[in-house]
Amino acid sequence: MVxxxxxxxxxxxxxxxxxxxxSQYMANPTDEEQPLRTQALCWNDASYLxxxxxxxxxxxxxxxxxxxxxxxxxxxxxxxxLDAGQPLPDNLDNLGSLSFEDWPxxxxxxxxxxxxxxxxxxxxxRIRWPDGSLHWxxxxxxxIDTQDARPLMLGVIREVTFQRERLSVSEDKFAKxxxxxxxxxxxxxxxxxxxxxxxEGFSRLTGYSCTEAIGHSPYELGIxxxxxxxQALIDELHDKGRITHREIVxxxxxxxxxxxxxxxxxxxxxxxxxILLTARDIxxxxxxxxxxxxxxxxxxxxxxxxxxxxxxxxxxxxxxxNRHGLRGALLFLDLDHFKHINDSLGHPVxxxxxxxxxxxxxxxxxxxxxxxxxxxxxxxxVLTGLKGTLQEVTHSVRNTADALRQLLxxxxxxxxxxxxxxxxxxMVILPEHGTQPADLLKRADIALYRAKDCGRNTVQLFxxxxxxAATERMRIESDLRTALARNEFSLHFQPQVDARENRIVGAxxxxxxxxxxxGAQAPAEFISILEDSGLIVDVGTWALEEACRSLSLLxxxxxxxxxxxxxxxxxxxxxxxxxxxxxxxxxxxxxxxxPASILKxxxxxxxxxxxxxxxxxxxxxxxxxGVSFAMDDFGTGYSSLTHLKRLPVDTLKIDKSFIHDAxxxxxxxxxxxxxVAMAHSLKITVVAExxxxxxxxxxxxxxxxxLYQGYLHSRPVPLAQFQAMLKxxxx
Ligand SMILES: Nc1nc2c(ncn2[C@@H]2O[C@@H]3COP(=O)(O)O[C@H]4[C@@H](O)[C@H](n5cnc6c(=O)[nH]c(N)nc65)O[C@@H]4COP(=O)(O)O[C@H]3[C@H]2O)c(=O)[nH]1
Numbered sequence: 222m223v224x225x226x227x228x229x230x231x232x233x234x235x236x237x238x239x240x241x242x243x244s245q246y247m248a249n250p251t252d253e254e255q256p257l258r259t260q261a262l263c264w265n266d267a268s269y270l271x272x273x274x275x276x277x278x279x280x281x282x283x284x285x286x287x288x289x290x291x292x293x294x295x296x297x298x299x300x301x302x303l304d305a306g307q308p309l310p311d312n313l314d315n316l317g318s319l320s321f322e323d324w325p326x327x328x329x330x331x332x333x334x335x336x337x338x339x340x341x342x343x344x345x346x347r348i349r350w351p352d353g354s355l356h357w358x359x360x361x362x363x364x365i366d367t368q369d370a371r372p373l374m375l376g377v378i379r380e381v382t383f384q385r386e387r388l389s390v391s392e393d394k395f396a397k398x399x400x401x402x403x404x405x406x407x408x409x410x411x412x413x414x415x416x417x418x419x420x421e422g423f424s425r426l427t428g429y430s431c432t433e434a435i436g437h438s439p440y441e442l443g444i445x446x447x448x449x450x451x452q453a454l455i456d457e458l459h460d461k462g463r464i465t466h467r468e469i470v471x472x473x474x475x476x477x478x479x480x481x482x483x484x485x486x487x488x489x490x491x492x493x494x495x496i497l498l499t500a501r502d503i504x505x506x507x508x509x510x511x512x513x514x515x516x517x518x519x520x521x522x523x524x525x526x527x528x529x530x531x532x533x534x535x536x537x538x539x540x541x542x543n544r545h546g547l548r549g550a551l552l553f554l555d556l557d558h559f560k561h562i563n564d565s566l567g568h569p570v571x572x573x574x575x576x577x578x579x580x581x582x583x584x585x586x587x588x589x590x591x592x593x594x595x596x597x598x599x600x601x602x603v604l605t606g607l608k609g610t611l612q613e614v615t616h617s618v619r620n621t622a623d624a625l626r627q628l629l630x631x632x633x634x635x636x637x638x639x640x641x642x643x644x645x646x647x648m649v650i651l652p653e654h655g656t657q658p659a660d661l662l663k664r665a666d667i668a669l670y671r672a673k674d675c676g677r678n679t680v681q682l683f684x685x686x687x688x689x690a691a692t693e694r695m696r697i698e699s700d701l702r703t704a705l706a707r708n709e710f711s712l713h714f715q716p717q718v719d720a721r722e723n724r725i726v727g728a729x730x731x732x733x734x735x736x737x738x739x740g741a742q743a744p745a746e747f748i749s750i751l752e753d754s755g756l757i758v759d760v761g762t763w764a765l766e767e768a769c770r771s772l773s774l775l776x777x778x779x780x781x782x783x784x785x786x787x788x789x790x791x792x793x794x795x796x797x798x799x800x801x802x803x804x805x806x807x808x809x810x811x812x813x814x815x816p817a818s819i820l821k822x823x824x825x826x827x828x829x830x831x832x833x834x835x836x837x838x839x840x841x842x843x844x845x846x847g848v849s850f851a852m853d854d855f856g857t858g859y860s861s862l863t864h865l866k867r868l869p870v871d872t873l874k875i876d877k878s879f880i881h882d883a884x885x886x887x888x889x890x891x892x893x894x895x896x897v898a899m900a901h902s903l904k905i906t907v908v909a910e911x912x913x914x915x916x917x918x919x920x921x922x923x924x925x926x927x928l929y930q931g932y933l934h935s936r937p938v939p940l941a942q943f944q945a946m947l948k949x950x951x952x
Pocket of ligand 1: 715730731732743744745757764792793823853854910913930932
């Protein structure tokens with residue numbers, strides 16, 4: 222338009238484009254101009270521009286500030302709702318005839334231009350047309366330099382009713398969204414921070430009413446603890462253009478800390494740069510997140526740190542100890558036979574025991590030490606900042622561990638019951654036994670295992686030689702997993718003899734493992750691994766089945782008397798507790814068409830103690846079939862007479878450890894005497910195990926115990942040898 226218009230250099234009156242109202246110049250082009258217009262309209266053609274203005278429902282105007290004279294382009298009438306012929310105001314003084322709806326505002330705008338305070342102007346005015354309808358006009362104008370330096374303003378005028386209505390609808394929507402939003406929304410001046418608008422969500426969140434907030438900055442109200450934080454956000458806003466989902470901490474009117482998630486947008490309001498801030502209270506979310514975090518790192522029963530947190534603290538501790546040249550210790554604790562408490566007294570009692578243990582542990586370590594629960598009955602205590610030589614530290618850690626052991630073993634009273642649990646403790650010293658948390662835990666566990674092996678209720682310090690033993694154990698376990706499938710197990714039979722007639726009256730079936738490379742393995746070792754790994758269930762089932770198969774062979778060969786011969790088969794606690802144990806025994810007996818009375822199951826007190834009632838129930842079912850029971854290793858465990866009286870066992874086996882010193886150790890002598898007397902009074906048969914010497918047998922016989930097994934008569938032998946034995950002197 223500027224290129225096409227010579228106005229910048231000439232007076233509008235000299236240019237026919239701008240004429241007083243009613244100018245028909247463009248509507249009546251001269252004859253010379255006509256061909257030009259019809260031949261080709263171009264940008265230099267004024268009629269082209271006029272057509273464009275009309276199409277855009279726009280017009281132009283000029284205003285001579287000296288004379289007040291106003292000129293309009295053709296077509297402007299339509300913008301005022303006038304007919305083409307109707308007069309338009311040609312001077313500022315009679316501009317009021319156009320019925321501006323907000324006339325004072327229009328006048329103010331003209332005045333500002335007149336005063337020279339604005340060289341450019343952009344205003345929206347409402348104007349009421351003669352037909353009474355209200356329309357929005359946008360008027361833009363700016364000063365131009367004329368050749369004769371007269372103050373002249375030129376501009377464009379156009380109808381914007383549609384845009385304004387749309388704007389007003391969206392403003393309405395915005396206002397509704399602003400006020401009804403559950404979030405806190407504020408509009409504040411960018412520079413001063415003063416609130417210009419706040420919604421009800423803001424009042425709900427902060428406790429400040431609109432009147433208390435508007436006109437004040439968040440610092441004055443104390444909503445932002447520190448002004449520097451806001452400034453940092455403003456700087457970021459400047460760089461990025463907007464900020465979304467940023468967590469900040471604020472403070473409410475009552476002083477409560479508010480965890481907020483804010484989004485910030487820059488906006489301009491009344492030509493003032495402002496920020497539109499939306500804030501959401503995430504305190505509950507933060508709380509929930511903190512709880513989830515806490516749960517992720519703590520054991521819910523005791524609220525102690527769990528394995529994950531322990532590992533984290535151990536990592537920190539190893540670094541700290543290294544930096545300060547100090548030592549630390551890790552104690553791995555496990556409660557002996559804790560499962561029995563759960564099984565016999567129920568889980569609520571078990572939980573209470575764990576809580577009491579937790580309290581005892583927590584009160585006996587320093588605040589900088591860590592007590593953690595790894596699960597079940599496993600606890601870890603980490604002692605840090607220990608000064609001294611390795612010897613001194615080891616000595617003091619041992620003392621601490623021993624004190625803990627004694628404290629934990631103190632009786633506790635629950636539901637009117639007196640309970641006592643003892644711990645086994647494995648310990649490692651940092652950094653001597655490792656610097657990696659996983660290694661430390663593993664090594665302390667190895668030491669704990671050794672403590673269990675040494676009879677429980679004891680403390681063991683890790684030694685690297687233990688690791689070799691643990692690795693060896695893992696190797697054996699892995700080999701045992703394939704042993705059954707590879708047919709590496711067999712049964713040996715040790716005769717049970719009636720010394721009065723030197724006659725074999727029964728036998729004990731004993732498991733043997735022939736390792737493909739290492740040869741025969743010691744049952745004492747591999748059987749405990751079978752027990753710990755759970756493999757004993759399958760292997761025990763196999764042993765029972767194999768024992769029955771052997772029995773049927775012996776019966777077929779008429780080598781044993783089904784009415785008097787008893788074969789003892791060892792049953793492990795896990796095997797005994799299988800849901801279908803009774804059915805399995807029944808099935809083995811019937812598969813081999815055996816009379817049930819020929820089978821005697823050897824159980825240990827380990828089975829009994831874990832759940833007396835269930836044990837008695839299972840035993841009764843088997844007894845009903847005709848199977849009998851022997852109590853193995855009698856005298857070594859809890860040896861409760863109360864148990865014995867209630868259990869349907871008809872045989873007691875005196876453990877070989879008593880027999881070994883039966884002659885020389887007066888204690889053992891008395892124990893054997895007491896067991897035999899008690900068995901006799903309960904009408905229970907007694908079998909002595911591990912009889913190696915004649916003198917031992919004579920002593921036993923002097924007490925009235927005539928049944929025995931032991932090297933004196935025979936070692937456990939393979940079936941073929943046992944068959945030969947039965948055929949021999951007994952024939
Ligand atoms: N020093 C000495 N020892 C003697 C003498 N007479 C017998 N023995 C040994 O004493 C153990 C008696 O078996 P146990 O007490 O039931 O103790 C058994 C039993 O508890 C367990 N066991 C053996 N076979 C099985 C099985 O098939 N299943 C289960 N669950 N455990 C089994 O392994 C334990 C050890 O078995 P073994 O090593 O075969 O050890 C056997 C036997 O070889 C003797 O005069 N002197």
